[in-house]
Amino acid sequence: MLKAIIFDVDGVLVDSMRFQAEAWVKTLEEVGVTVSREDIYELEGSNNLGLIKLVFEKAGKEPEPWHYEQLPVKKREVLEFDRIKPFEGMPSCLNQLKRHFRLAMVSGSNFDIVSTFANSFFPDCFEVIVTGGDLERGKPCPDPYLKALEKLDLATNECIVVENAPLGITAAKRAGLYCVAVASMLSPEKVKHADIVFENHAVLLDYLKSLIPGESHT
Structure with a gap:
């Protein structure tokens, strides 16, 4: 589940x-x-x-x-x-998701940058935040995602990862997690080792909303 x-x-x-x-x-x-x-x-x-x-x-x-x-x-x-903004539709999507799922952030950026994004764009959405300074080994090593699992106290089959970068996908897969990817900056070919690849954020948002219990797939 x-x-x-x-x-x-x-x-x-x-x-x-x-x-x-x-x-x-x-x-x-x-x-x-x-x-x-x-x-x-x-x-x-x-x-x-x-x-x-x-x-x-x-x-x-x-x-x-x-x-x-x-x-x-x-x-x-x-x-x-x-000049940095959230992707269109993402804040409202996260506000819907947090009513049904626990949400975590895993980033290679430092804590100051990540916490600024979390507080400015997605307040009260994320229960767990893992940043680049938390661990010696970052992505593509599985450590950042293993740390998130530890903080969530959940098993791999109880979580999914949303990524956009080759190293991040590799890290998630090495941690034993199901990983979906959005081709936001690179061609879909570069992120094809994810379990599912979405060509843009509009399709990703449809997928995320479809995970909400009672929501129909679009």
Whole structure:
């Protein structure tokens, strides 16, 4: 029986990925690492440490200890928070879902960013929040989703995950969870390892509403 829905944040709940990616592109350029938005989209879901490690490796460079400490701070400074909004229909959908299911957030972003989104756009919706700083190993390791399960005190067959990124889908599947994905930033082909792939948020919202007891499928 479905008891909880676990959501990734960037690209699923909030339309933030283009701004997150642009902030990383600008920040990494300052230390001589050139990446594209698409590069960041494909690494989305990883925590800051994992993302920095991977982009430096791809550039054939070795990050120094100060990179791990200072680059996430610099990236937050250039992130255009005021331009980030929730996906249309998502706040009202979550308000419907929370009457029937327990809701959780699992994000690779830091606590300040995630809590700002939760409080600004989805107040009183999420019982459990797991962020990038909570665990040493982020997505694609299963640890963030295993932590959410632990906090919810539920079994894998009592939850589903909503993702949009390859690393996040891999993490959910490694944790033994059923995972649906919305192709919000990447092509459906890039997220095909999810159990179901939705081509846009309109179809995802229809699916989520169909999970509510008594609601008809559309």
